[in-house]
Amino acid sequence: MATAEIALPQRRPMRLAGVAEWLTTTDHKKIGVLYIYTTFVFFLIGGIFALLMRTQLALPFNNVLSHQLYNEILTMHGTTMIFLWIIPVFSGFGNYFVPLMIGARDMAFPRINAFSFWLIPLAGATMYSGLFLKTGSAACGWTCYTPLSEKPFAPGLGQDLWILGLHLLGLSSIMGAINFLVTIHNLRAPGMTWFRLPLFVWSVEVTQALVLLASPFLAGALAMVLMDRQLGTDFLGRGADPLLYQFIFWFYSHPAVYIMILPAFGIVSEIIPVFSRKPIFGYRAMAFSMAAIGVLGFMVFAHHMFTTGLPLALQEFFMTTTMLIAVPSGVKVLNWLATLWGGSIKYTTAMLFAVAFVLMFLVGGVDGVFMASLAVDYQLHATYWVVSHIHYVLFGGSVFGVFAGLFYWFPKLTGRYLDETLGKLQFWLQLVGFNVTFMPMHFLGLLGMPRRISVWGNRPDWELWNLVATIGAFIIATAVLLFIVNFLISIRGGRRAPADAWQGNTLEWATTSPPPPYNFETVPQVRSARPMRELRKAQV
Incomplete structure (x- = not known):
């Protein structure tokens, strides 16, 4: 027997509480839902920015957007997708499911x-407010490289608002990180040892x-930019080392890539064993990797x-x-494939997204190994190859992982299933659209x-591929709209789900x-390590 729990009676699907209750809640589950809803809105905004950029780039000498507006939209697209969508949406999943899983x-x-959650919409509003200023918003890219972000090259207030917004997001992230770490270390159920933790945890x-x-390194770099702009200091401008900012920025921003992909690893590591009807292959290797x-x-x-230089x-x-960091990533891919091998696989929509995640992340990872070579990087640096690489990792990886998690845990969130037919149609549209968009960028x-x-x-050699990539972007948009339709239909009229919707392995089921x-x-x-499986065996 794995736990002291017994099968509990069904609860009615979630009803919207009063607005005041949602605004003042400290329930981790409601906060998790707020994270997911809010960040999905930001995802839609970032997607609109992406469609505008792809429309501008579809044809030669296009003039849909001015040069300045294009730079502003490009900056806000990257900022939105990284800081307002991918990073915080995984905090939403963590808020809801980590306490349940432990x-x-x-x-x-x-x-x-x-408090950590409410800083996020405030930060988004702060950064977006620059778009409504006469001087415009930040326009130097999501990296905020100096000297482009210094006062002589970005004199408008929009750049300062962008920095302040990121400081708020950093504060939210740091407080959230402390909360998660203390929760996982101190609040585990009796018997929940480190090697019985779910891989998502x-x-x-x-x-x-x-x-x-x-995160403190990014805060320090942005603080220096802000002080240069507003207080007249010379940390990064007028004679300062132009590489100083880059060193500090990337010391945060490359770990940020793993901040954006590791939770997706955890989600996929929960889904594949459930729908393969096998334990995860190499549990300890997965944790150590x-x-x-x-x-x-x-x-x-x-x-x-x-x-x-x-x-x-x-x-x-x-x-x-x-090149070395590809080894633990390769261990994970090998273990996922070994889990699938010989399993009794059930291709639900969640499983389809999880398998696609593995394949798309593999493409992005191989891209990265290519670019690890100095000779290759010298040729491909700052080209569309890099754009393709990062999107295979963060869209083909992280975003596919998010949708896998949404389809997998939607029954636990709401008491209802998402429609599988619409879900599979969305999956194939999204997979095709994604590859039509980003493969040509190679x-x-x-x-x-x-x-x-x-x-x-x-x-002329760019014309076909730019047009194809733009068509693919609109296919992705169609897939996302289909998910919204599926959500709106299923939230009230979807098929009722039992407590253990998928015959899962972990305690949330x-x-x-x-949950109450x-x-x-x-x-x-x-x-x-699979308490629900042991519980089901004990009840037979």
Whole structure:
């Protein structure tokens, strides 16, 4: 027997509480739902920005957007997708499911948890407000490189608002990281040892450690830019080392790539065993590989700077570590495939997204190994190859992981299933649209098309691929709209789900759907890495 829980009666699907209750809640589950809803709105905004950019780039000498507006939209697209969508949406999943998975009643610091969430819409509003100023919003790219972000080149207030918004997001992330780490370390149910933790909880543990260690560096870099702009200091402008900002920025921003992908690793590691009807292959190797990625993530950041004139010895070191970090990632891919091998696979929509995640992440990872080579990076740096690479990792990886998690956990969130027919149609549209959009960018990069340009022309060899990529972007948009339709239909009229909707392995399936405010009637007693499986066996 794995836990002291027994099968509980069904709860009615979630009803919207009063507005005041949602605005003042400290319940980790409601805060998790707020995270997911809010960040999905930001995802839609970022997607609109992407469609505008692809429309501008579809044809040569296009003039849909001015050069300045294109730069502003490009900056806000990257900022939105990274800081307002991918990073916080995984905090939403973590808020809802980490306490349930470890048998806790709530997060360690509920009020700090609520405060961390409410900083996110405030930060988004702060950054977007620059779009309504006469001087415009930030327009130097999501990286905010100096000297482009210094006062002489970005005199408008929009750049300052962008920095302030990111400071608010950083504060939210740091407080959230402390909350997650304390929760996981101190509130685990009796018997929930480290090697009985669900792999999603392992992924959150490593992710939040990265957030806690890396975020202060971004805050420091942005503070120097802000002081240069407003107080007349010279940390990064007028005679300062132009590489100083890049070193500090990438010391945060490459670990941020793993902050954005590790929780998706955890989600997929929960889904594949459930729908393969097998335990995860190499549980400890999966846990240790996440920790290894977290450590190595701080040792590869300067591969973004190979073309900036770094000493050759330093370039060789970062080339080696960049290739080395592919090893723990390869371990994960191998273990996912080994879990699938010989399994009794059920291709639900969640499983389809999980399998596609593995394949798309593999393409993005192989891209990265190519670019780890100094000779290759010198040729492809700042081309559309890089755009394709990062989107295969963060869209084909992270966003596919998000949708896998939404389809997998929607029954627990609402007590209803999402429609599988609409879900599978969305999946195939999204998979095809994604590859139609971003695979041609490999070819554009090899043909020398630079990233971040707003107009191009006199290059017949670019015309077909740019048009194809734009068509693909609108196919992705259609898939996302289909998900919204599916959600709106299913939230009220979807098929009712039992407490254990998928015959899962972890403790969130031991309570009702949706769970009560107190999560569990009694504290679970854990004796297995798959407590729900053991519980079902005991009830036979």
